[in-house]
Amino acid sequence: MSVMFVYATTADVEEAKTIGRATVGEQLAACANILPGATSIFRWEGKVEEAGETILILKTTEEKLEQLIERVKSLHSYDCACIEALPVVEGNRDFLNWVMRATGSDPHWLADLD
Numbered sequence: 001m002s003v004m005f006v007y008a009t010t011a012d013v014e015e016a017k018t019i020g021r022a023t024v025g026e027q028l029a030a031c032a033n034i035l036p037g038a039t040s041i042f043r044w045e046g047k048v049e050e051a052g053e054t055i056l057i058l059k060t061t062e063e064k065l066e067q068l069i070e071r072v073k074s075l076h077s078y079d080c081a082c083i084e085a086l087p088v089v090e091g092n093r094d095f096l097n098w099v100m101r102a103t104g105s106d107p108h109w110l111a112d113l114d
Contacts, residue, residue: 002061002062002087003059003060003087003091003096003099004060004062004088005058005059005088006029006057006068006069006083006086007083007085007086008057008058008081008082008083009038009040009081011053011054011077011078012036013034013036013054019056019072019075019076020034020056023068023072027064028060028064029060029068030098031058031059031099031102032056034055034056036054037054038052039053061103061105063105064103065085
């Protein structure tokens, strides 16, 4: 089992807060970081578009990832929400253990990395 870094974009700060509060409250994520003021340029329905967005970063575990993605999608306003997950290869062991505990997962897997 590993810790996952989940990157998502939202329409605005309020949507990011709603998703962050729900997923942390449901122990699907250990924490949410909200970064307002992003400018996104993307192709949508055959046209290049530009929009202001808010970045939402969630920390979770591999065990909770599928549930987290489904929950973010259910709360999201976009038809095709950007939700991407990256495995955390290394980091502060105390923090990684905290992510495991905060999501109700077992932190003992870190001992196997030593």
